[in-house]
Amino acid sequence: METILVLAHTELDGSLAPTALEALGAAKTLQAALPDAKLMIGLAGERVGDAAKAVAASGAARVLGVSGPDFAVSRYATDAAAAEALTRSAGATLVLAAGTARMLRCLPGVAARLGGRADTHVTSLSVADGKVFVSRWYYRQRMEGTLTRAQRPWFIVVDPGSQPAWSGAPGPVAVEEVAVTLTDSARRTTVTGVRQVAADAQTIRPDAELLFVAGAGWTKKQADGQTHVPEAETLIRDFLRLTRASLGSSKSLVDLGGEGQAVLSFLSHLNQIGQTGATPRHPKGLSTCCHGEEPHTVGWRFIGERRAISLDPNCGWARGKADVLYVADAFAVLRKVNELLARG
Amino acid sequence: MSLSFQVVVCGSVVPDPLQTLEPVMTPAGPALKNELMLPVWFDPWAGHALYEAAHLAKQHPGSKVTLVSLGPKAKLQQVLMTIGQKVPFEFAALDGPAGGFTEPAETAGALAEAIAALPGLDRSRLLVFGGWESAARGAGVTLQTIAEKLGIEDVFLGVDELKVLPDGGLEIAERIEGGRHQVSRCAGPPAVLGWATGNLPEPKNNPQVGMMNMRAVMPALQKARPVKLPGEGLTFTAVNVPKQLRQTRIVKDAPVDEIAAEIVEWIRK
Numbered sequence: 001m002e003t004i005l006v007l008a009h010t011e012l013d014g015s016l017a018p019t020a021l022e023a024l025g026a027a028k029t030l031q032a033a034l035p036d037a038k039l040m041i042g043l044a045g046e047r048v049g050d051a052a053k054a055v056a057a058s059g060a061a062r063v064l065g066v067s068g069p070d071f072a073v074s075r076y077a078t079d080a081a082a083a084e085a086l087t088r089s090a091g092a093t094l095v096l097a098a099g100t101a102r103m104l105r106c107l108p109g110v111a112a113r114l115g116g117r118a119d120t121h122v123t124s125l126s127v128a129d130g131k132v133f134v135s136r137w138y139y140r141q142r143m144e145g146t147l148t149r150a151q152r153p154w155f156i157v158v159d160p161g162s163q164p165a166w167s168g169a170p171g172p173v174a175v176e177e178v179a180v181t182l183t184d185s186a187r188r189t190t191v192t193g194v195r196q197v198a199a200d201a202q203t204i205r206p207d208a209e210l211l212f213v214a215g216a217g218w219t220k221k222q223a224d225g226q227t228h229v230p231e232a233e234t235l236i237r238d239f240l241r242l243t244r245a246s247l248g249s250s251k252s253l254v255d256l257g258g259e260g261q262a263v264l265s266f267l268s269h270l271n272q273i274g275q276t277g278a279t280p281r282h283p284k285g286l287s288t289c290c291h292g293e294e295p296h297t298v299g300w301r302f303i304g305e306r307r308a309i310s311l312d313p314n315c316g317w318a319r320g321k322a323d324v325l326y327v328a329d330a331f332a333v334l335r336k337v338n339e340l341l342a343r344g
Numbered sequence: 345m346s347l348s349f350q351v352v353v354c355g356s357v358v359p360d361p362l363q364t365l366e367p368v369m370t371p372a373g374p375a376l377k378n379e380l381m382l383p384v385w386f387d388p389w390a391g392h393a394l395y396e397a398a399h400l401a402k403q404h405p406g407s408k409v410t411l412v413s414l415g416p417k418a419k420l421q422q423v424l425m426t427i428g429q430k431v432p433f434e435f436a437a438l439d440g441p442a443g444g445f446t447e448p449a450e451t452a453g454a455l456a457e458a459i460a461a462l463p464g465l466d467r468s469r470l471l472v473f474g475g476w477e478s479a480a481r482g483a484g485v486t487l488q489t490i491a492e493k494l495g496i497e498d499v500f501l502g503v504d505e506l507k508v509l510p511d512g513g514l515e516i517a518e519r520i521e522g523g524r525h526q527v528s529r530c531a532g533p534p535a536v537l538g539w540a541t542g543n544l545p546e547p548k549n550n551p552q553v554g555m556m557n558m559r560a561v562m563p564a565l566q567k568a569r570p571v572k573l574p575g576e577g578l579t580f581t582a583v584n585v586p587k588q589l590r591q592t593r594i595v596k597d598a599p600v601d602e603i604a605a606e607i608v609e610w611i612r613k
């Protein structure tokens with residue numbers, strides 16, 4: 001008989017992030033398919049009361065909490081100690097959590113500590129013959145594997161956006177506080193802050209409908225034998241402002257910066273999509289001035305509808321990687337697109 | 345205060361990303377078709393970790409970088425011919441599988457043992473580096489498991505920046521959601537850092553560095569201890585390459601106005 005524990009950390013305001021509710025959604029589905037399985041929720045953070053109320057209607061047999069100022073911040077030693085204590089206290093055999101930066105950092109270590117195993121970037125779960133199976137991607141989204149494990153506790157960290165979120169009315173709930181004794185060594189690290197660009201300059205928008213990818217072509221010599229980097233920059237900025245799209249980039253374009261060439265000033269490696277970049281989730285993606293080579297397009301695995309604008313009719317996008325390829329000058333097209341968008 | 349570090353970098357081989365990869369089922373679990381014939385690269389994020397380690401060692405005289413690799417010996421030798429020309433390091437190898445379907449807990453167990461056995465290991469100066477995820481498993485599990493096995497309590501993942509502070513503390517920037525970085529201060533070694541891209545360009549090949557490294561690499565490869573990763577308790581039921589080809593509609597010779605209008609309509613849909 002499995003005991004399913006959903007682990008989540010609370011946000012600074014005490015709430016639960018939507019990704020935590022997705023982990024709970026996955027756990028509920030799992031529980032429904034496993035007769036006798038018990039569901040529990042483990043919360044960690046400075047305060048856990050509000051978060052507990054938010055999941056009151058989830059049907060969890062127990063809601064456990066680790067709270068206090070030490071658990072407010074994202075830090076390996078304290079996050080791992082909290083997750084370990086919650087897992088032990090629940091007697092959990094299956095632990096589900098959302099793949100936030102915080103959980104991805106600590107849970108594999110907790111699995112090692114408890115003699116269990118961890119699978120990260122899980123995109124689906126299923127049950128057959130009373131056994132749990134998970135699917136995840138290998139070789140940078142090139143192939144999908146389905147597996148099951150004998151070891152317990154089994155930590156299953158689900159990719160944000162891959163599971164339907166649980167929803168239910170808030171209500172009163174009794175939280176069982178789990179005590180964690182920390183040694184001084186758990187406080188050797190202090191979080192000093194978050195570095196981010198100003199809100200209107202932030203081009204990475206995980207919740208955007210559209211991913212807009214800029215490729216190295218924007219910085220290459222055009223039909224007139226000249227480069228037009230300042231214009232490219234204006235066109236892309238205007239497009240992002242008008243659509244609120246998230247900005248992705250090819251590796252070639254971000255690497256130019258390191259080589260001292262003129263590049264788009266608002267791009268960094270964080271924007272890079274692909275083999276050595278990100279694999280974001282968006283319903284639509286528009287690629288511009290990018291060749292659509294395999295190391296780039298593996299990062300498009302979770303992009304729904306895909307369109308591309310490239311001068312090259314034989315680029316990768318033409319070969320089954322995009323739904324539509326416009327063989328055209330992206331400068332001219334984007335100029336017009338921005339004009340139409342601005343008109344409303 | 346003069347500071348020096350012992351930086352151990354964990355990294356191994358992955359298939360060249362331009363190759364087409366096809367999974368096959370074997371009695372021992374899934375593998376890649378012609379896995380031993382595929383050209384390989386040094387795992388890219390581990391590569392960034394290695395460059396960052398060399399950079400740190402250069403800034404802090406008396407520091408030492410050791411690359412610890414678990415992979416098929418012949419493949420390791422191939423990639424070391426190139427990566428070995430980039431930056432100076434010492435080398436320790438374990439001869440075993442490095443594919444995507446191996447169990448990271450077992451990989452980490454073998455690596456942690458190899459690290460603990462390094463001659464002259466000094467925990468008070470120890471930094472364990474690696475890529476935050478491999479390009480094979482892409483799990484991000486190995487380094488935390490190594491940290492647990494070595495009893496290291498400070499772990500950072502998705503690191504893009506490490507600064508050594510005058511008091512010997514470490515300031516570390518890690519990637520978090522939404523294109524942001526969390527900045528933390530750690531009292532000092534020992535610590536485990538899983539690197540993302542970092543900030544350094546790929547170093548140019550330097551044949552002199554290559555020659556120096558090779559003197560240590562070849563004997564280390566010869567001594568490489570064979571390691572088995574049985575994948576205990578782990579059963580794969582399927583590995584599939586998704587049907588990825590779309591029916592691409594190619595729009596050629598269409599007026600810009602028409603294309604723009606179609607794109608705007610699609611965005612607004």
Ligand SMILES: Cc1cc2nc3c(=O)[nH]c(=O)nc-3n(C[C@H](O)[C@H](O)[C@H](O)COP(=O)(O)OP(=O)(O)OC[C@H]3O[C@@H](n4cnc5c(N)ncnc54)[C@H](O)[C@@H]3O)c2cc1C
Binds near residue numbers: 217220252253
């Ligand atoms: C180990 C490894 C890891 C890698 N990881 C990644 C990764 O994570 N992400 C990634 O992106 N790449 C990665 N690559 C690199 C990848 O193989 C390609 O080299 C890269 O994606 C090419 O970038 P690009 O398409 O922007 O540039 P290019 O190949 O230079 O293509 C530019 C395109 O722009 C078009 N163009 C030029 N001007 C215009 C115009 N006015 N209008 C329309 N189109 C125009 C050209 O026709 C061309 O198709 C990796 C490679 C290796 C070996």
